[in-house]
Amino acid sequence: MSMRNLNHFFTPDSVAVIGASARPGSVGATVLANVAGGGFSGPIWPVNPKYGELAGLSAFGDAADLPRAPGLAVICTPAATVPGIVATLGELGCKAAVVLSAGLDAQAAGGRTLRQAMLDAARPHLLRILGPNCVGLLVPGRGLNASFAPVAALPGRLAFVAQSGALVTAVLDWARTRRIGFSCFVSLGDGSDVDFGDLLDYLAGDPGTDAILLYAESVRQARKFMSAARGAARAKPTVIVKAGRVAEAAHAAFSHTGALAGSDLVYDAALRRAGMLRVYSTDELFDAVAILAQPRRPAGPRLAILTNGGGPGVMATDALVAGGGTLAQLAPATLAHLSGHLPATWSHGNPVDVIGDAPVERYVMALRALLDEPGADAVLLIHAPTAIVPSADIARALLPLLRAAVRPVLCCWLGGASVAQARSLCLDAGVPVFDTPEEAVRGFLQLVDYARNQNMLMQVPPAGALAQPDRTAARTRVAGLLEAGTTAVGEADAKAILAAYGIPVVQTETARDLDGVLAAARRIGYPVALKILSPDIVHKTDVGGVVLDLADDAALAQAQDAMLARVRAALPQARLAGFTVQAMARRPRAHELIVGIATDPVFGPVVLFGQGGVAVEVTADQAVGLPPLNRVLAADLVSHTRAARLLAGFRDHPRADFEALSDVLVRVGQMAADLPELVELDINPLLADASGVVALDARMRLAPAPAGQDPLARLAILPYPDDLERRVDSALGPLLVRPIRPEDAPAHEAFFAALSPQDIHFRMFGTMRALSPAQLARFTQIDYAREMAFIATRTARDGRAETLGVVRVAIDPDGIVGEFAIIVRSDLHGRGLGHLLMDRLLDYCRARGLERVSGVALADNVGMHRLARSCGFQLRTAVDGNVEMVLALHG
Structure with missing residues (x-):
């Protein structure tokens, strides 16, 4: 139901607490105290048949006895009572209920769970449910604390939405001590009705919210989430902590891709595609808000560092390089200007060390030079207090430059009381301030990531769409394979499907015996490669099932005989369907890459790219993208791997053909969208060099598409229709x-x-x-x-x-x-x-x-x-x- 009636959660005219209690320490008592003590100006109605009065308020015996439909109902009664209460509230005309109760997975009458019975009772009335099993919600600006949190939230302009109840209470406490305020604070709980997508849609248009913060453990409805997240991220800064980063989802699979495309890689790709900023702790979450609040965005990852001490500059440099940033290379004119105004003992490079005895004028001159430096995307000022010049005097002198800067400037005022005034001056001017060099660099890298993700939302691909694939040929072959009971698709059929999508492949033929092998080799032309063909052998090289560079009939016959002996010894139970014969690709300087498709249980098909070859699991250099892709998104996918640096060229290796590689990724994304039966795909290796790309080996796994299901339902992002x-x-x-x-x-x-x-x-x-x-x-x-x-x-x-x-x-x-x-x-x-x-x-x-x-x-x-x-x-x-x-x- 998305946004329907969500406004009743945030702007109710009355609140009913169903299950309110006088028993100290109970949820009902805590919620009633929070609602009554939060400053809410509308009527508050406790509901409990045991009491005539609670907390000085007239109590009602049943929800049906309320004087009118409450704007918001908060339910904290035993799980078994929840469906009936929801039905009663719906009949009254209530449109929003917070269900704090847990245990709704228990069975109700008729074989349904209590959760389903609750949803069924709410649906006819369009009554929205937050929870169950949640802490509640707070809207500080309206004095609404409909929760059992131990502390209230301060009013502000940040929206916080979390799945974890324990985290909700911890962050509330943490934020209050730091005077961080919120437009709303929402605990999703199980998210049976109202979920992240609903709230992102609502908060994107909320004039009282400047930024949206999320803590997510899982996403259920991928397309709804992606549409809402992309819309929200276009409207205002949206930052997310996604818990569960370990690779427990990686598993032994039919293909390398299936094993490598773990859940965290997929979430990372989804959040990037949505234009959100992902952070990894609650500290980083609120640091990110501070850094994103300033309007300037870096054009790239190059940072210039200004410091009055060598040690802090080195610490910042270490953190920058380790985090994937770049130390800006100062132009000769900048270096000459600094050398003309700084002591001879200055650092003569970046970081720019103005020396500990620097007067105010030296700081102003150096900062102005770095703000004019064309090779820097941002500037970090690190200052350690000295007895020579008060830190506040330096801050006052720098403020005009800080306010007028066209690129981001971050400040790190090291110390305590002696730099407190300098910090306050910068914060009042809207300049991000950090306690340590490492925190400042982390903030800069967050800014770089966010700017990059936002740019991806705004990038326009070059004109000229790719030629249309032969979808009919591909679908006919897939249907034929499934009709024959083939789900593990070998190299020859896989390459035929790739060729239908315009992906360059090495000429390959299959043969059942030696005569067929020799005939195929003569048609292709020597030299050739010989590979075993078996539905039971995933990695052919592991059993000696690949021989390269066979120059003539004699070498080929000998290799075939020896290969059969090796394979039968290693895997005697394996079914042998014959061999594939393939032209040798003479590309000694080509890079071995992997491109593939895996199916994520939440986000559906994903495209994987990385370094390939037999050691693909060991190199662990992969990135994932959500289809559909265009050339801009494909290039961004490549850039998230270490392989991108190799492909850019080094020493006597020229730059690879990035355009051809991007086109392959776009076409693989088309396959993921077009072929619902395609569950996994491996192109490994895909050779890439300056002359283009070619697929040497490929395999696929198919599964019948669910009958009656929209073939596009599995996609998180709808492709071009x-x-x-x-x-x-x-x-x-x-x-x-x-x-x-x-x-x-x-x-x-x-x-x-x-x-x-x-x-x-x-x-x-x-x-x-x-x-x-x-x-x-x-x-x-x-x-x-x-x-x-x-x-x-x-x-x-x-x-x-x-x-x-x-x-x-x-x-x-x-x-x-x-x-x-x-x-x-x-x-x-x-x-x-x-x-x-x-x-x-x-x-x-x-x-x-x-x-x-x-x-x-x-x-x-x-x-x-x-x-x-x-x-x-x-x-x-x-x-x-x-x-x-x-x-x-x-x-």
């Missing part, structure tokens, strides 16, 4: 009406440039000359689960695709209402294009099950009014003078 493409005849000639893609960005930019100022004003409700990169990305990189944009496109005279009009709809998280907008190129008005696009959009909205579509137009946009009426919309003037357009799609 090519089934929605339509070719239509129009007054403008043949057109293609299709969903927008990220690759449409250049055409969309040209489309915007062709709009008249009046059309831009009508569409954007203001004046704009051009779209910013962030706006362009937002218009073309859409979440197909939550929104749709159809473009009308045709091929221009120069051969490029041109966009003629765009209609889009943003669907509310509940899937009930869509808000539309439309614009047609200014020189094409009156040609029927607007009506064509609107008809296509409304057909889509009906198919999605939306109840209504609405939009807003300026009062003088009479052309839009006319189009809306012709499509059946009802128009009325809103209080702000604009025109609201509403169309009911059902009923």
Whole structure:
């Protein structure tokens, strides 16, 4: 149900505590005391048949006896009573209940669990449930403490949502001692109804929340979570602690990929893709809030360090390099300028040590030089107190530079009371302040990670989509294999499927016996490689099942005979189906990589990339990405491995063809989306060098797709829906009406440039000359689960695709209402294009099950009014003078 009725949790007009008690130490007594003592201004109604009065408040014997439906109900009664209480509250008209009770996995009548009975009782009334088995929630700004937490939360502008009840109480205590305030503090508990996705959607639009903090142990509904997380991260800083980092999910699997793509790698990929910042402790969580509160973002990982002592500078450098950052290389002009103003004993490099006796003027000069340094993305100031110059004097002198800086500046004032005033001055100016060099560097690296993840949300891939794969050939072969009972797909069939997706493969043939092997080798041409073919042998090299560089018939025959003997001795029970014969790939400087697909139980198919070869588990150099991928996302996936440095070239090894490698990753992502039967894939090794890439070996595991299930249901992120493409005849000639893609960005930019100022004003409700990169990305990189944009496109005279009009709809998280907008190129008005696009959009909205579509137009946009009426919309003037357009799609 997503956001429906969530507002009742955060803005209730009354609170009922069901199970309230006078027994000291009980949950009912604690909750009632917290609600009554928190400053809540509305009515508070204790419910318990044992009491006529509790905490000076009139008590009610049953929820049915309440004077009216409570805005929020807090239930702290035994598990068996919860479904009945929820049913009663629903009948009253209550829309939000916090269920603190545990034990709802016990059986209820009819074979259901108590949890399911509770949800079934709530659903007809759209009553939302927080919990069960949770601590409750706090909304300090409204004086609401509907929890049994031992301390209250201070008011502020941070939202905190956690699954762990123990962590909730600990963080509340920790934050209170540090004077950290919250807009809301929510314990999810079991999350049977209200979950992370619901709350992210709500908090993204909450004007009282500046940043969202999450503590997550697991995610259940991956697509809902990803859509909500991406939306929230676009709106405001969103930081998450994901517990459970160890690789217990890694296991022996059919493929290397299945064993390597552990759960933490997958979560890491999901959080990066969502644009969130992942941290690893509660300390880091709140440090991250401080660092993200300042508006400047680094362009990269290069840090310049200014210090008045060598030791702290070395500590910061160690932490920076160990964390994956880079020590900025100072330009010769910067070094010359510093040498002209610093004592001869200065460090002559980065970190810049201005020496312990530095006066105020020396700090100002050095900081100004580093802020002008083109090779630095941020500056870290580390100051240890001295008796020569008060730290506060240095801070005051630096403040004008700190406020005017166009790149991030972080401060580390080492010490206690002697630097307290300097810290306060910087904090008041909005400059992040840290206690130690290591903490400051960690904050900088958090800023780098966050900026990188945000950039991924805004990156526009290069124009030119890849050629369409031969999906029919791939699906036919997969169906044939499953029909024959084959789930462990050998090299030849796997390569045929890869070739259907345009992935370069080495020529390979299969043979059952020596005659077939020799014939295949002659067709391919010597030299060749010979490999054993068996559904029971996962790693052929482990049993001597691979021989390379066979130059002629005699060598091949001898190798085949010896291979059979080795394999039969090592695995006598293995079923031998024959051999594969493959052309030798002569690429001595190529890198051995692995590319594969694994299926995660939560996020579905994922694409793995890393260093390959026989020692792939030992090198442990892998990264994971969620399909679908484009070239930008594929390049980012590669960059998260150590292999990226090798591929960039070194010594006499030239740079590998990154574009060809990115295309393979994109195509593998297409396979993951297109083939629901494909459970695992290994391409290992994939050779990559300056001349391109080629798959030497491949294997797959298939499983029948669940009957009746949407084949896209397993994907955490919906891919481009090519089934929605339509070719239509129009007054403008043949057109293609299709969903927008990220690759449409250049055409969309040209489309915007062709709009008249009046059309831009009508569409954007203001004046704009051009779209910013962030706006362009937002218009073309859409979440197909939550929104749709159809473009009308045709091929221009120069051969490029041109966009003629765009209609889009943003669907509310509940899937009930869509808000539309439309614009047609200014020189094409009156040609029927607007009506064509609107008809296509409304057909889509009906198919999605939306109840209504609405939009807003300026009062003088009479052309839009006319189009809306012709499509059946009802128009009325809103209080702000604009025109609201509403169309009911059902009923």
